[in-house]
Amino acid sequence: MPFRGVDYMLVDSLFSEQELLVRQTAREFVDGEVVPVVKDCFREGRFPAHLIPKMGELGFYGANLEGYGCAGMSNVEYGLLMQELERGDSGLRSFCSVQGALCMYPIYTYGSDEQKDKWLPRMARGEAIGCFGLTEPGFGSNPAGMGTRAEKQGGEWVLNGEKTWITSGSAADVAIVWARAEEGIRGFLVEKGTPGFTASDIHGKLSMRASITSSLSLVNCRLPESAMLPGAKGLKGPLSCLTQARYGIGWGVVGAAMECYETAREYSITRKQFENRPIASHQLVQQKLAEMITEITKAQLLAMHAGRLKDTGKLDPAHVSMLKRNNCAMALDIARAARDLLGANGISEDYPVFRHMCNLETVKTYEGTDHIHALVIGERVTGIAAYK
Numbered sequence: 001m002p003f004r005g006v007d008y009m010l011v012d013s014l015f016s017e018q019e020l021l022v023r024q025t026a027r028e029f030v031d032g033e034v035v036p037v038v039k040d041c042f043r044e045g046r047f048p049a050h051l052i053p054k055m056g057e058l059g060f061y062g063a064n065l066e067g068y069g070c071a072g073m074s075n076v077e078y079g080l081l082m083q084e085l086e087r088g089d090s091g092l093r094s095f096c097s098v099q100g101a102l103c104m105y106p107i108y109t110y111g112s113d114e115q116k117d118k119w120l121p122r123m124a125r126g127e128a129i130g131c132f133g134l135t136e137p138g139f140g141s142n143p144a145g146m147g148t149r150a151e152k153q154g155g156e157w158v159l160n161g162e163k164t165w166i167t168s169g170s171a172a173d174v175a176i177v178w179a180r181a182e183e184g185i186r187g188f189l190v191e192k193g194t195p196g197f198t199a200s201d202i203h204g205k206l207s208m209r210a211s212i213t214s215s216l217s218l219v220n221c222r223l224p225e226s227a228m229l230p231g232a233k234g235l236k237g238p239l240s241c242l243t244q245a246r247y248g249i250g251w252g253v254v255g256a257a258m259e260c261y262e263t264a265r266e267y268s269i270t271r272k273q274f275e276n277r278p279i280a281s282h283q284l285v286q287q288k289l290a291e292m293i294t295e296i297t298k299a300q301l302l303a304m305h306a307g308r309l310k311d312t313g314k315l316d317p318a319h320v321s322m323l324k325r326n327n328c329a330m331a332l333d334i335a336r337a338a339r340d341l342l343g344a345n346g347i348s349e350d351y352p353v354f355r356h357m358c359n360l361e362t363v364k365t366y367e368g369t370d371h372i373h374a375l376v377i378g379e380r381v382t383g384i385a386a387y388k
């Protein structure tokens with residue numbers, strides 16, 4: 001069944017025809033290509049790699065960047081794209097977020113002309129895959145403490161360190177690795193096959209199973225001078241990439257929530273208990289659905305407003321923290337409520353709810369946990385940083 005959308009408050013009336021067209025294209029792709037395979041992929045712990053070229057053809061990678069074969073979408077169009085992809089699966093949206101916001105964006109914003117020409121057109125087509133290596137075994141929420149080192153030796157950089165929980169790590173043709181040099185934190189383009197650089201997959205995940213997650217190891221990994229991103233100096237380099245990706249997450253999770261809500265709503269109308277009445281006829285069930293659709297509507301409006309601010313250059317990182325934090329918490333709550341309304345079926349892979357619920361546990365944690373974004377908002381409203 002094609003997805004009909006969830007729009008209680010006529011939010012669609014606030015989108016342009018072009019924005020709705022982008023959403024429709026992504027919606028048809030998800031219905032036709034993702035929904036039929038994602039259950040098996042999640043069970044088997046496999047990323048649907050066969051979809052990579054098709055998403056390139058459709059312009060999904062770096063979609064809100066201009067030139068280099070990118071689609072040049074507005075940020076609202078890009079947000080609607082992320083929403084539809086995550087309705088399919090958070091792993092798929094993560095792949096596109098990492099490719100576009102965490103890899104193409106830093107090359108586009110901080111890279112040399114040579115780096116841009118070499119990577120961006122191929123990445124836009126999905127012929128080259130990227131990953132973003134910031135998190136380390138000892139430094140997650142506090143990347144400022146990172147232990148990975150970049151040392152200048154003659155005309156080369158020598159990298160040593162370890163990154164972990166890296167999306168698309170072992171699939172990537174190029175890793176954006178953040179390392180501490182004498183002058184501060186710098187970003188490096190580390191190509192697959194570089195001696196001293198290896199990626200190994202993390203197994204045993206109960207979340208994001210249709211996504212590749214890896215550890216990266218750098219042992220005396222020698223890179224030419226030209227491998228460094230010349231324009232990224234200090235922690236604000238990686239943090240600015242995370243702001244881009246968090247913006248996409250703020251939209252994406254609304255898609256997962258919409259899918260869970262719609263599944264629960266339909267189920268509650270058809271499932272009968274007590275005198276052959278639909279469970280939707282019970283007041284407690286209706287209250288749950290009312291709360292779910294209210295929270296989804298608020299999240300849709302927040303995402304759309306953030307998109308309009310971003311399109312006019314007014315969205316700042318503290319705004320994005322509110323978007324990411326609120327919408328992730330909302331989506332996880334909706335998934336848990338939907339699982340409850342489906343009773344025993346709520347834990348079955350035959351419904352998308354439990355898969356989304358497991359995935360959303362990751363989405364709440366990565367790209368800044370709920371706590372860290374609360375501290376960003378707290379700092380904005382008090383002027384006092386409370387991270388330490």
Ligand SMILES: Cc1cc2nc3c(=O)[nH]c(=O)nc-3n(C[C@H](O)[C@H](O)[C@H](O)COP(=O)(O)OP(=O)(O)OC[C@H]3O[C@@H](n4cnc5c(N)ncnc54)[C@H](O)[C@@H]3O)c2cc1C
Nearest residue numbers: 132133134135140141165166167208362366367369371387
């Ligand atoms: C599936 C998956 C994919 C990922 N993909 C990537 C990727 O592509 N690239 C990448 O670099 N990273 C990636 N990550 C890593 C992710 O960004 C980190 O897991 C996240 O930043 C949290 O770090 P941590 O796991 O070390 O938790 P920790 O930082 O150890 O935090 C543990 C808990 O302590 C809390 N906490 C920590 N400090 C504070 C504080 N000051 N105040 C209050 N509470 C605090 C946190 O909120 C959390 O609840 C991924 C993670 C997962 C699970």
